[in-house]
Amino acid sequence: MSLLEIKNLRVRVAGHEILKGIDLTIDSGEVHSIMGPNGSGKSTLAQVLARRETYQVIDGEVLFNGKDLLAMKPEEAACEGVFMAFQYPVEIPGISNTYFMRSALNAMRKYRNQDEMDAMDFLPMFREKVKLLEMDEKLMSRSVNEGFSGGEKKRNEILQMAVLEPKLAILDETDSGLDIDALRIVAKGVNAMRSKDRGMLVVTHYQRLLNYIVPDRVHVLVDGRIARSGGSELALELEEKGYGWIDGEAQATVPAST
Amino acid sequence: MSTNVNTIRELAERDYKWGFVTAVEEERVPRGLNEDIIRLISAKKREPQFMLEWRLKAFQYWASLEASQAEPKWANIKYAPIDYQDIVYYSAPKKKPGLQSLDELDPEILRTYEKLGIPLAEQKMLAGVAVDAVFDSVSVATTFKEKLAELGVIFCPFSEAVEKYPELVKRYLGSVVPYTDNFFAALNAAVFSDGSFVYVPEGVRCPLELSTYFRINAAETGQFERTLIVADRGAYVSYLEGCTAPIRDENQLHAAVVELVALDDAQIKYSTVQNWYPGDKQGRGGIYNFVTKRGKCAGVNSKISWTQVETGSAITWKYPSCILQGDNSAGEFYSVALTNNYQQADTGTKMIHLGKNTSSTVVSKGISAGHGQNTYRGLVKILKGASRARNYTQCDSLLIGDQCGAHTFPYIEVKNASARMEHEASTSKIGEDQLFYLQQRGLKTEDAVSMIVNGFCKQVFRELPMEFAVEAQKLLSVSLEGSVG
Numbered sequence: 001m002s003l004l005e006i007k008n009l010r011v012r013v014a015g016h017e018i019l020k021g022i023d024l025t026i027d028s029g030e031v032h033s034i035m036g037p038n039g040s041g042k043s044t045l046a047q048v049l050a051r052r053e054t055y056q057v058i059d060g061e062v063l064f065n066g067k068d069l070l071a072m073k074p075e076e077a078a079c080e081g082v083f084m085a086f087q088y089p090v091e092i093p094g095i096s097n098t099y100f101m102r103s104a105l106n107a108m109r110k111y112r113n114q115d116e117m118d119a120m121d122f123l124p125m126f127r128e129k130v131k132l133l134e135m136d137e138k139l140m141s142r143s144v145n146e147g148f149s150g151g152e153k154k155r156n157e158i159l160q161m162a163v164l165e166p167k168l169a170i171l172d173e174t175d176s177g178l179d180i181d182a183l184r185i186v187a188k189g190v191n192a193m194r195s196k197d198r199g200m201l202v203v204t205h206y207q208r209l210l211n212y213i214v215p216d217r218v219h220v221l222v223d224g225r226i227a228r229s230g231g232s233e234l235a236l237e238l239e240e241k242g243y244g245w246i247d248g249e250a251q252a253t254v255p256a257s258t
Numbered sequence: 259m260s261t262n263v264n265t266i267r268e269l270a271e272r273d274y275k276w277g278f279v280t281a282v283e284e285e286r287v288p289r290g291l292n293e294d295i296i297r298l299i300s301a302k303k304r305e306p307q308f309m310l311e312w313r314l315k316a317f318q319y320w321a322s323l324e325a326s327q328a329e330p331k332w333a334n335i336k337y338a339p340i341d342y343q344d345i346v347y348y349s350a351p352k353k354k355p356g357l358q359s360l361d362e363l364d365p366e367i368l369r370t371y372e373k374l375g376i377p378l379a380e381q382k383m384l385a386g387v388a389v390d391a392v393f394d395s396v397s398v399a400t401t402f403k404e405k406l407a408e409l410g411v412i413f414c415p416f417s418e419a420v421e422k423y424p425e426l427v428k429r430y431l432g433s434v435v436p437y438t439d440n441f442f443a444a445l446n447a448a449v450f451s452d453g454s455f456v457y458v459p460e461g462v463r464c465p466l467e468l469s470t471y472f473r474i475n476a477a478e479t480g481q482f483e484r485t486l487i488v489a490d491r492g493a494y495v496s497y498l499e500g501c502t503a504p505i506r507d508e509n510q511l512h513a514a515v516v517e518l519v520a521l522d523d524a525q526i527k528y529s530t531v532q533n534w535y536p537g538d539k540q541g542r543g544g545i546y547n548f549v550t551k552r553g554k555c556a557g558v559n560s561k562i563s564w565t566q567v568e569t570g571s572a573i574t575w576k577y578p579s580c581i582l583q584g585d586n587s588a589g590e591f592y593s594v595a596l597t598n599n600y601q602q603a604d605t606g607t608k609m610i611h612l613g614k615n616t617s618s619t620v621v622s623k624g625i626s627a628g629h630g631q632n633t634y635r636g637l638v639k640i641l642k643g644a645s646r647a648r649n650y651t652q653c654d655s656l657l658i659g660d661q662c663g664a665h666t667f668p669y670i671e672v673k674n675a676s677a678r679m680e681h682e683a684s685t686s687k688i689g690e691d692q693l694f695y696l697q698q699r700g701l702k703t704e705d706a707v708s709m710i711v712n713g714f715c716k717q718v719f720r721e722l723p724m725e726f727a728v729e730a731q732k733l734l735s736v737s738l739e740g741s742v743g
């Protein structure tokens with residue numbers, strides 16, 4: 001059984017059809033990358049998988065570990081193991097990062113009938129992960145994302161992923177806004193999370209990230225459809241030629257099987 | 259969406275948990291208000307002449323206001339006229355004569371307080387909280403009296419103070435809130451039946467949190483308690499107040515008065531967690547909470563700090579204030595007011611700067627959900643002699659849903675040019691993006707809402723004593739259940 005199976009997914013937002021029939025399968029252990037021009041629907045796909053309710057599914061099916069993902073509420077999907085690193089992380093004033101992370105982890109543990117983790121057990125583990133992402137511990141007692149720089153916010157998303165250890169990690173442009181060192185550190189964090197029990201879907205505009213996180217498959221999303229799929233070399237080709245050359249082929253090309 | 263709607267409906271139907279009625283025999287005066295009733299209340303309490311006279315003067319003043327229809331109408335609240343002749347002004351659980359200890363208290367009342375989780379029993383000693391409990395009109399038990407007495411701290415029912423310490427009562431009663439202050443203060447002065455009295459002598463730092471728990475039990479009665487706290491030179495006291503009431507279809511009136519006096523170098527910290535019955539989902543029933551609270555920083559370097567978490571009552575009309583008379587004195591007001599369903603709150607503070615170098619801090623957090631209407635009304639007044647006075651006001655509103663309202667009326671009067679004033683205000687809405695972010699991290703809708711709200715209130719919660727802060731957080735979560743659809 002595949003980790004994620006998307007079949008003919010069509011999604012409408014505010015009256016417009018944004019995703020026009022997506023087929024995509026990800027197995028555990030695989031890293032897939034999604035590229036594509038602005039507005040092509042990459043974030044929409046990510047958010048639908050994370051079950052954001054403002055996105056209306058009009059057709060298709062998504063199975064996550066064989067379960068009907070589209071029937072899940074956002075927190076259920078999260079507790080089942082779907083994690084999304086946000087393109088634009090949200091600020092929660094007055095709630096410290098540490099407290100937030102422990103609450104999130106415990107909500108998931110409770111869902112899985114595991115004992116909640118107390119601060120004594122949580123903190124050492126949390127500190128490890130903070131170190132892995134080379135983040136300043138001081139940020140952890142500050143309110144979630146409040147006053148964080150763009151790069152700090154993105155790194156914080158990956159920190160959360162490291163703490164929550166999802167089965168499927170969707171990273172939506174985690175690389176944009178990062179300086180060169182931060183990019184390397186985030187990639188290190190992501191690579192440390194690569195495992196045969198975990199799948200990843202990495203949305204990015206830049207080949208640069210894929211030098212660090214080498215994907216098993218690359219898909220190009222154009223106007224709500226996967227216009228082309230290939231191996232990691234496809235990203236290099238895109239870097240060189242842009243999206244224009246795919247546009248023309250889009251209708252004709254049958255998506256490479258995945 | 260539909261799955262969400264179901265859980266939300268379930269939550270919304272969860273009820274006010276403190277709404278039970280205790281079956282105790284009660285003794286009450288006849289319905290209505292006139293001089294005879296006042297005399298009867300005073301006689302029941304075996305009060306000295308000065309008290310009776312004071313009550314009668316207050317009553318005459320109130321009656322003149324009533325006659326000229328001077329019940330305050332300026333607040334941003336709406337309610338049907340109150341028939342003051344249709345209220346029972348005194349109701350007390352019948353007690354056996356000569357109650358000596360808690361063991362003799364009506365077991366039904368003790369059980370009520372147990373249900374409410376109030377540490378009345380001495381075994382709760384460790385909690386470090388001394389409690390005075392007011393059931394309907396009278397104070398039924400005060401714990402830790404002996405321990406406090408060793409330090410010279412007086413903490414007792416108001417009626418006992420009138421009897422045992424008439425000089426202190428005479429000196430301070432009405433010195434901060436005179437009966438002429440306003441309509442409800444006059445009414446309270448005329449009919450108040452009990453409350454708490456605290457006196458902390460010179461140089462004593464009261465080692466326990468003092469606490470009063472108010473419970474309205476009887477039907478058709480009003481509750482009019484009066485609290486007076488005096489901190490002598492260099493003294494410190496922290497005082498907590500909590501309250502609940504049964505679910506009843508009619509509205510009940512609660513018109514309390516609290517007076518605080520801080521002498522030189524003294525400090526009083528007064529915290530309230532107000533959870534009177536708020537009425538049902540349609541806005542039927544609930545307590546009218548019309549309260550006058552004021553503190554006087556009479557001495558130099560004194561400090562009075564009000565912290566309130568207001569989640570209950572159908573209507574709240576309340577402005578805990580500070581008169582900063584002593585030089586270098588400081589006043590603080592930290593408030594969380596939540597209105598859900600059809601609740602209305604018009605609350606805030608008055609900071610009156612008289613002395614030099616006086617400072618005041620106001621942090622108000624209003625949360626509106628459902629059809630709730632939440633108004634902040636604050637006055638900062640810097641008088642001529644108050645050179646180098648400072649005020650910082652921060653006033654934030656959080657809206658949940660789009661049928662509720664938040665209103666802000668800051669009044670500023672400055673008569674001394676050296677004053678430094680800072681004012682910040684914000685209104686925000688719990689955003690779908692914030693909720694989704696938290697849900698994506700595994701939190702249920704209601705936990706996500708309560709996390710956002712608790713974060714919003716953090717500046718106020720951290721002013722509360724620890725156990726109260728935890729209590730207040732829980733209370734907010736319960737009060738908000740079902741507010742996001």
Ligand SMILES: Nc1ncnc2c1ncn2[C@@H]1O[C@H](COP(=O)(O)OP(=O)(O)OP(=O)(O)O)[C@@H](O)[C@H]1O
Nearest residue numbers: 013014018036037038039040041042043044045054
């Ligand atoms: N809530 C919304 N209301 C209206 N239109 C929306 C909404 N969300 C997305 N869209 C539209 O859907 C289209 C796809 O948006 P999406 O964010 O998925 O693009 P994207 O591929 O992630 O782009 P980018 O590379 O710029 O991040 C865009 O045209 C966008 O304007």
Ligand SMILES: [Mg+2]
Nearest residue numbers: 042043044087
């Ligand atoms: Mg995007």
